[in-house]
Amino acid sequence: KTYRQLQEWTGAKFAASEFEDFPMTSDLLNTSYRSPSKAFLYSMTIPGSGQLYNHSTIKAGLFMAIEVVSWADWLINHQKGQKKTDDYNNFADREWSAERYTNWLIETIGIISDTAEFIRNDSTMRFTHHLPATKTQQYYEMIGKYDQFRYGWSDTDYLTGKDSSAVRKQYLGDRAIANDYFTKAKTGAIIAIANHLLSAFDA
Numbered sequence: 614k615t616y617r618q619l620q621e622w623t624g625a626k627f628a629a630s631e632f633e634d635f636p637m638t639s640d641l642l643n644t645s646y647r648s649p650s651k652a653f654l655y656s657m658t659i660p661g662s663g664q665l666y667n668h669s670t671i672k673a674g675l676f677m678a679i680e681v682v683s684w685a686d687w688l689i690n691h692q693k694g695q696k697k698t699d700d701y702n703n704f705a706d707r708e709w710s711a712e713r714y715t716n717w718l719i720e721t722i723g724i725i726s727d728t729a730e731f732i733r734n735d736s737t738m739r740f741t742h743h744l745p746a747t748k749t750q751q752y753y754e755m756i757g758k759y760d761q762f763r764y765g766w767s768d769t770d771y772l773t774g775k776d777s778s779a780v781r782k783q784y785l786g787d788r789a790i791a792n793d794y795f796t797k798a799k800t801g802a803i804i805a806i807a808n809h810l811l812s813a814f815d816a
Contacts, residue, residue, distance in 0.1 A: 652816035660808045663816025676812040687801035694794030701787040708780045709756050714765035757784050
């Protein structure tokens with residue numbers, strides 16, 4: 614109908630049958646309207662759905678594939694990171710002792726807590742780091758990160774001056790592996806979010 618109206622209005626014959634090699638046809642003129650805002654919202658919600666709405670199946674498949682792969686990558690690496698975290702927490706519970714740490718405070722400095730002040734070099738001193746009362750994420754970070762807590766590890770001995778710890782090094786290595794997994798998981802999530810935006814604007 615639109616094609617006939619254009620012929621009447623302009624007096625011209627578009628895509629006439631005698632010119633078969635000319636690409637324009639009445640089907641092109643009758644293409645149904647697609648709402649840009651709907652396409653945007655569809656793909657913002659589910660990447661590729663806006664492209665499906667626009668009948669662009671190849672792009673739709675690409676955006677949907679990226680969505681699936683990126684979230685699968687996030688899930689796998691997040692689970693690996695969480696498992697490694699649980700493993701090194703259990704390892705620390707076996708190999709690091711708050712009691713050993715407290716004994717070191719009492720016998721070498723004369724205080725029962727790292728929150729207490731003590732005299733060193735003719736001045737009042739206080740530790741800059743304090744062991745949390747509960748086993749929080751900060752607790753597990755501090756006992757490995759700071760030398761202040763080294764005498765809580767099972768293979769150290771402040772009485773003989775043995776302050777290096779292979780156990781502590783293993784613990785820090787496990788923490789680094791867990792952090793790498795979480796970093797990879799974060800990258801997967803960022804890619805997924807970027808995919809939503811790119812798909813929406815493309816649609």
